[in-house]
Amino acid sequence: MLFFDNLLTAFESLRTNLMRSMLTTLGIIIGTAAVIAVVSIVQGLQYLISTQLQGVGATYMIVVPKINQNQGAGVVTRQVKLTWDDGQAILERVPGVDMITPLVAGPLATKYRDRQHQPDFVLGVNEDYPDVNNHTVDTGRFLSRLDVERRRKVAVVGTKVVEELRLGSDPIGKEIYVGNLPVTVVGVMEERGQFLGSDNDNFVFIPFDTALAVFGRHAGDQVQLRLQASSAEITSQVKEGVQQLLRRRHNLSEDQEDDFQIILQDELLDSVSSILGGVTAVIGAVVSVALVVGGIGIMNIMLVSVTERTREIGLRKSVGARRQDILMQFLIEAITLSLIGGVIGLGLGYGIGALVSSLLPGDWPPAHVPMWAVALAFGFCSLVGVVFGIYPASKAARLDPIDALRYE
Amino acid sequence: MALIDVVGVRKTYDMGGDLVHALDGVDMSIEAGEYVAIMGASGSGKSTMMNLLGCLDTPSSGHYLLDGVAVETLDDQELARIRNRKIGIVFQSFNLLARTSALKNVELPLVYAGRPRRERRDLAIRALERVGLGDRLEHRSNELSGGQRQRVAIARALVNEPSILLADEPTGNLDSRTSEEIMALFDELHGAGNTIILVTHEDEVASHAHRVITLRDGSILEDRRRSPVPPRISALGPTTPEDRAELLGAVSPSEAG
Ligand SMILES: Nc1ncnc2c1ncn2[C@@H]1O[C@H](COP(=O)(O)OP(=O)(O)O)[C@@H](O)[C@H]1O
Ligand SMILES: [Mg+2]
Numbered sequence: 001m002l003f004f005d006n007l008l009t010a011f012e013s014l015r016t017n018l019m020r021s022m023l024t025t026l027g028i029i030i031g032t033a034a035v036i037a038v039v040s041i042v043q044g045l046q047y048l049i050s051t052q053l054q055g056v057g058a059t060y061m062i063v064v065p066k067i068n069q070n071q072g073a074g075v076v077t078r079q080v081k082l083t084w085d086d087g088q089a090i091l092e093r094v095p096g097v098d099m100i101t102p103l104v105a106g107p108l109a110t111k112y113r114d115r116q117h118q119p120d121f122v123l124g125v126n127e128d129y130p131d132v133n134n135h136t137v138d139t140g141r142f143l144s145r146l147d148v149e150r151r152r153k154v155a156v157v158g159t160k161v162v163e164e165l166r167l168g169s170d171p172i173g174k175e176i177y178v179g180n181l182p183v184t185v186v187g188v189m190e191e192r193g194q195f196l197g198s199d200n201d202n203f204v205f206i207p208f209d210t211a212l213a214v215f216g217r218h219a220g221d222q223v224q225l226r227l228q229a230s231s232a233e234i235t236s237q238v239k240e241g242v243q244q245l246l247r248r249r250h251n252l253s254e255d256q257e258d259d260f261q262i263i264l265q266d267e268l269l270d271s272v273s274s275i276l277g278g279v280t281a282v283i284g285a286v287v288s289v290a291l292v293v294g295g296i297g298i299m300n301i302m303l304v305s306v307t308e309r310t311r312e313i314g315l316r317k318s319v320g321a322r323r324q325d326i327l328m329q330f331l332i333e334a335i336t337l338s339l340i341g342g343v344i345g346l347g348l349g350y351g352i353g354a355l356v357s358s359l360l361p362g363d364w365p366p367a368h369v370p371m372w373a374v375a376l377a378f379g380f381c382s383l384v385g386v387v388f389g390i391y392p393a394s395k396a397a398r399l400d401p402i403d404a405l406r407y408e
Numbered sequence: 409m410a411l412i413d414v415v416g417v418r419k420t421y422d423m424g425g426d427l428v429h430a431l432d433g434v435d436m437s438i439e440a441g442e443y444v445a446i447m448g449a450s451g452s453g454k455s456t457m458m459n460l461l462g463c464l465d466t467p468s469s470g471h472y473l474l475d476g477v478a479v480e481t482l483d484d485q486e487l488a489r490i491r492n493r494k495i496g497i498v499f500q501s502f503n504l505l506a507r508t509s510a511l512k513n514v515e516l517p518l519v520y521a522g523r524p525r526r527e528r529r530d531l532a533i534r535a536l537e538r539v540g541l542g543d544r545l546e547h548r549s550n551e552l553s554g555g556q557r558q559r560v561a562i563a564r565a566l567v568n569e570p571s572i573l574l575a576d577e578p579t580g581n582l583d584s585r586t587s588e589e590i591m592a593l594f595d596e597l598h599g600a601g602n603t604i605i606l607v608t609h610e611d612e613v614a615s616h617a618h619r620v621i622t623l624r625d626g627s628i629l630e631d632r633r634r635s636p637v638p639p640r641i642s643a644l645g646p647t648t649p650e651d652r653a654e655l656l657g658a659v660s661p662s663e664a665g
Contacts (some may be wrong), residue, residue, distance in 0.1 A: 315505070336420075
């Protein structure tokens with residue numbers, strides 16, 4: 001009962017001093033807005049990365065060659081190799097691997113008639129690529145097994161390439177140059193948009209064996225392997241199997257480290273999350289200082305308020321207010337003040353986050369404010385209200401009724 | 409046992425080494441239903457006495473027994489309860505909450521009494537009607553005249569139906585006509601059975617009381633009963649000040665200082 005009356009009193013007194021209340025909560029508003037803006041931008045990013053990575057599934061795995069840094073002195077550094085033979089061995093001998101594609105990349109220019117375009121990558125892959133990477137063809141077809149085996153001069157391109165080379169509405173069958181190699185376009189990949197500054201539509205896929213011929217002799221020694229385990233439960237077993245098989249094939253002794261690295265999509269997700277989490281925490285901590293400063297502002301204005309309303313406090317006591325009633329009244333007022341700042345800051349922060357996200361170049365993800373951030377902001381604002389309101393409130397509560405009534 | 413028993417009360421202020429004896433050994437006893445005026449020159453200790461009686465202040469020495477309970481032994485909670493339920497105080501400067509409606513002002517003691525919202529409203533309306541402000545419920549205190557403000561303060565003092573009504577120069581800030589209206593209200597409340605103690609330095613105001621205690625320099629100079637005890641309980645109907653002056657043989661208004 002009294003709680004609600006205190007709340008009304010708090011609103012009433014904040015309303016009568018509206019301008020002062022607003023200025024007081026400015027610190028809280030700025031602090032909360034900054035926290036929410038940062039969190040919303042970073043969270044938007046994290047949210048997008050998660051959904052993008054989850055697009056390929058928890059069973060997705062990448063194997064890359066790794067130069068071993070700590071080989072003992074005197075040991076002749078071997079050429080690190082990871083070949084498609086390794087890949088084929090994995091497909092045959094590791095249970096739970098249904099599809100696998102090699103991937104070699106080269107920086108080649110494309111040409112169509114008089115037009116030149118430099119795609120981000122020209123990638124040599126096999127027919128499993130669309131399934132492994134969950135990226136499908138939009139028109140035409142993807143590379144086939146025969147294309148790969150026969151080193152056919154065919155290509156599947158991204159929409160950006162179609163656009164830049166002006167292949168028109170029906171690119172299928174058009175002949176373009178990849179480097180010096182003339183290839184026929186057999187398919188266009190589904191559009192994916194930009195992601196973290198890289199354009200997912202700015203690729204050219206050619207058959208793996210064709211790519212080796214174009215990129216040169218040694219290209220086949222350092223391939224990337226991308227594969228999918230047949231189910232999420234056995235992903236770690238598959239990883240284990242791949243590791244053991246490759247160690248055997250690479251003749252690694254027990255004391256030697258792997259000369260390859262297996263990256264699970266989950267681990268990728270985790271490391272991205274932990275980096276972003278760290279960024280959020282650091283910025284959050286810095287910005288918390290603003291909230292503390294805001295809290296001091298609140299304490300200051302509450303002390304002023306207590307002094308101004310000394311007679312009111314005396315009067316309230318003279319008609320039966322207990323110390324705890326006065327304490328609660330001013331504490332609730334401080335918390336209300338802080339929370340109002342929090343609400344305004346929340347809205348402002350979200351607005352700033354959305355604005356910044358929309359102004360950032362490329363396809364930066366939209367701002368995203370998770371519920372925990374909202375809860376945390378309100379929790380923190382309440383805490384600020386309590387911590388910085390308790391001193392003025394207890395000062396008010398301890399006032400002697402007759403001294404308070406006599407106060408001029 | 410008297411309602412109020414004051415025994416050897418002293419109140420001393422230390423003004424930088426100078427001891428000011430605001431009350432210097434006061435003994436008095438007031439029964440339930442009495443109508444008492446405390447008089448005296450400015451600085452004689454009237455307000456100090458009133459604040460002690462209202463449990464807003466504590467004596468430096470001596471005892472104040474309210475209903476037989478020594479007030480100086482009570483803690484904050486118990487004192488708050490007494491101020492809330494047993495005593496209603498009216499101040500010279502009204503002490504209303506600024507920019508707050510008459511109704512909300514009168515509800516305040518009920519808030520601290522923990523009464524439910526609707527009951528609070530009903531009781532406050534009734535109290536305001538009783539002091540003749542039934543048509544000013546939603547007026548804010550700054551929209552009311554001095555007399556109306558004092559009526560609001562009186563309504564607030566009596567809304568919790570305390571047994572004692574204290575008033576420290578309740579007409580001190582009012583013109584003589586408004587003063588008479590306010591005093592008529594006190595008469596009526598006394599008629600309804602309330603114990604009334606008021607501080608004044610005006611004889612005209614004091615003439616309403618049935619007992620006048622005069623202070624000088626913190627001690628009781630005179631304690632005079634001006635009407636038969638026990639005091640009038642039944643309402644005699646409206647009486648003019650002239651009637652009462654005649655009846656009591658008190659000084660005429662023109663002589664009052
Ligand atoms: N808080 C105080 N501090 C110091 N002296 C005080 C205080 N309150 C009252 N006094 C002194 O006590 C005496 C009595 O004051 P008061 O009871 O207010 O007189 P009255 O109400 O009869 O005019 C005065 O001399 C006054 O100066
Ligand atoms: Mg006085």
